[in-house]
Amino acid sequence: MVTPDASKKQTPVTVTRLKAGFYWKCQRWNLQFVVNVDGQDVAMLRQNQFVTAYLENGLHKLRVSNDCSVMSLGMRKSLDIVADGTPQEYATEVGFWGQYRMWRTK
Numbered sequence: 001m002v003t004p005d006a007s008k009k010q011t012p013v014t015v016t017r018l019k020a021g022f023y024w025k026c027q028r029w030n031l032q033f034v035v036n037v038d039g040q041d042v043a044m045l046r047q048n049q050f051v052t053a054y055l056e057n058g059l060h061k062l063r064v065s066n067d068c069s070v071m072s073l074g075m076r077k078s079l080d081i082v083a084d085g086t087p088q089e090y091a092t093e094v095g096f097w098g099q100y101r102m103w104r105t106k
Contacts (some may be wrong), residue, residue: 001042004054011057011083013037015064015102016050018093033092036063055083063104064092078100 004010016034032044035051038060043051044052044067065076077100081088089106 001037001040001053001055002051009057009085011085012052012087013055013060013062013081013083014087015043015045015053015062016089017045017047018089018091019062032067033064033094034067036065036087037061041089055080057083057085059083062090062102064100066094076100079104 004012007073017021017033032043032046035043035045035053037053037055041054045066060081061078062081063078079090079102081104088104089104090102091105092100092102094100
C-alpha cells in the first residue's frame with residue numbers, strides 16, 4: 001500500500017503526525033500512532049513523521065490510534081475518505097485530554 005502500482009488507478013494519501021501526545025500511564029511523549037487503512041496497518045508514526053499510502057480510487061476508511069493496547073479504548077480517530085485520483089494530505093495529533101484529531105489539509 002505504500003508503493004505505487006502503475007497498473008491501477010490510485011490516489012496518494014499522506015498522513016502527517018504533528019504533535020507528541022499527552023503523558024498517560026503507559027504513554028510517553030514519543031508514543032507511536034498507528035495509521036490504518038481499511039483495517040490494514042500501514043505505518044507507525046512518531047512526532048513529525050509521515051507516511052504516504054497509494055489507495056485504489058474509491059471509498060476508504062482512514063484511522064489513527066495509539067500503539068498502547070491498554071489505552072486503546074476510545075483512543076482513535078476515523079475518517080471516511082474518497083480517493084479520486086487527486087493527491088490528499090491529512091494532519092493528525094492528540095490533544096491535551098487524549099482526544100485524537102485528524103483533518104484534511106490538502
